Amino acid sequence: MTSGMLIREARLRASLTQTELSERSGRDRAQIARWESDSVQPSFETLRDLVRACGFDLALALVPYDVDEGGEKRLRENLFRSPENRLQAMLKERKR
Amino acid sequence: MARASEPDFDPIGIFKALDRARVSYIVIGGLARVLQGTDELTDGVDIVPAMREENLRRLDLALDELNAQRRDGKKTRALTGVNVLELGTDLGELKIVPEPAGTRGFDDLRRAASREYLGSGVRVAVASVGDLARMTAALGREQDEPALRMLHSVAEIERSIGHGLEL
Numbered sequence: 651m652t653s654g655m656l657i658r659e660a661r662l663r664a665s666l667t668q669t670e671l672s673e674r675s676g677r678d679r680a681q682i683a684r685w686e687s688d689s690v691q692p693s694f695e696t697l698r699d700l701v702r703a704c705g706f707d708l709a710l711a712l713v714p715y716d717v718d719e720g721g722e723k724r725l726r727e728n729l730f731r732s733p734e735n736r737l738q739a740m741l742k743e744r745k746r
Numbered sequence: 747m748a749r750a751s752e753p754d755f756d757p758i759g760i761f762k763a764l765d766r767a768r769v770s771y772i773v774i775g776g777l778a779r780v781l782q783g784t785d786e787l788t789d790g791v792d793i794v795p796a797m798r799e800e801n802l803r804r805l806d807l808a809l810d811e812l813n814a815q816r817r818d819g820k821k822t823r824a825l826t827g828v829n830v831l832e833l834g835t836d837l838g839e840l841k842i843v844p845e846p847a848g849t850r851g852f853d854d855l856r857r858a859a860s861r862e863y864l865g866s867g868v869r870v871a872v873a874s875v876g877d878l879a880r881m882t883a884a885l886g887r888e889q890d891e892p893a894l895r896m897l898h899s900v901a902e903i904e905r906s907i908g909h910g911l912e913l
Binding site for chain 1: 755757758777780781782783784785786787788789848849854862863864865872875876879880883896898899900901902903904905907
């Protein structure tokens, strides 16, 4: 999950517009838009402040992380395909 | 008339029928995830239609063309008060979801959706990775956890290799 997805999900779950979140958090609306689109990354503290402004909090914990190298490789390959090719590959796989 | 057997899944054919009737819709669900890059199989098309009266009339025309019939055997295809309308068509399964979990429907999803070319002259609006994750998470189903993890990975990989890949 990206920080942008987290901010957007928190904002939408709180039924806030970007403007309303800007007013609540004291952050610039355009900057919130950049954070949500992941074109710029907020600091951890900023991320936490934004989520809290939506009425939520971040519950963080360290958990084991198993890298699924095969799965990650397939996803990377998929992302360099066009949606048309992704669809055709899936339909071909279904017929196997 | 009921179908003797399951038809071959032809999502392009379903989209063509929707486009011929000029229906406004956004693709969601498993097929949208595949189009956004996840590695999974799916055998149906899920859409969120615009709920304007004229669009619903057009949708009904497309469903006629597809010979769409409810899976539960009921005749009505009205969307009022319906969470999901599950239909069998001549070209495979079609689910119509007026307001997917965690969203406010078509207008909510339209903002971040992208239009993707799928070949054969078909271009469809596909829900964004973030919105697909939001919907999948809101369902809260254990069976969707692998798909949700893949969506998160797709978002992370996209961010790491840069946005706006020209495909």
